[in-house]
Amino acid sequence: MSLLPRPDRRYLDERGITVREVVDGVKKGVILTGIPLPEGKYQVPLADILILLPPSYPEVAPDMFYAVPHLRLVAGQCEPRCTEARETHVDQVWQRWSRHNNEWRPGIDGIWTMVKRVERALEVAA
Template sequence: MSLLPSADRRYLAGRGLAYREVTDGAQQGVILTGFRLPSAKYQVDAASILILLPSGYPDVAPDMFYALPWLQLVPDQRYPKAADQPVQFEGQRWQRWSRHNTSWRPGVDGLSTMLKRVEQALEEAA
């Protein structure tokens, strides 16, 4: 059973992104595996990115995103601002990136919008 609307699945396939649709208890989400990170910004080149899907998605906005492994900025090996709290999902401790969404457009936005926000947060992290 797919959690994602067909437009989201087409978008992910069109970008060539590997993903899993997951349920953990009452929470549902999508995990992007091997997600490429900005070059030389973090201690790794790729990570898994979790986006939890709120009840009512896609009319309700996903709020934050989560990373595995925990990402640290190089060269000082510190966590980015507002990305130092753990969240349990599928038996793992994910790094919560507290980036709130205040401009979601129900009926218009989807994972393409959320991924632009994720990519921007990863690029601009300080």
């Protein structure tokens, strides 16, 4: 059984995003693999992004997201703000991107909202 509702899976398929659904103890989530990063902004061109899904998803918003490898800005050779924390999920240490979502609209928003938030955060990170 899929962790994601059909509209979420359809969106990811249409965008050509490769996704792995994961269960780690009581935590469930999706790993978006090989996500392109803004050109020249980070030390690598691609990253995997983990989005943990709350038990009541999609009625409740995913909160933060996580990256592997740990991303560093090329300019200044530093980590983006609010990414210093590390957490282990699915037997891997992830860089936590503390970006909270207070504008989730139950019944309207889905994984597409979170993907757009991730893309925006990666673009504007400083």
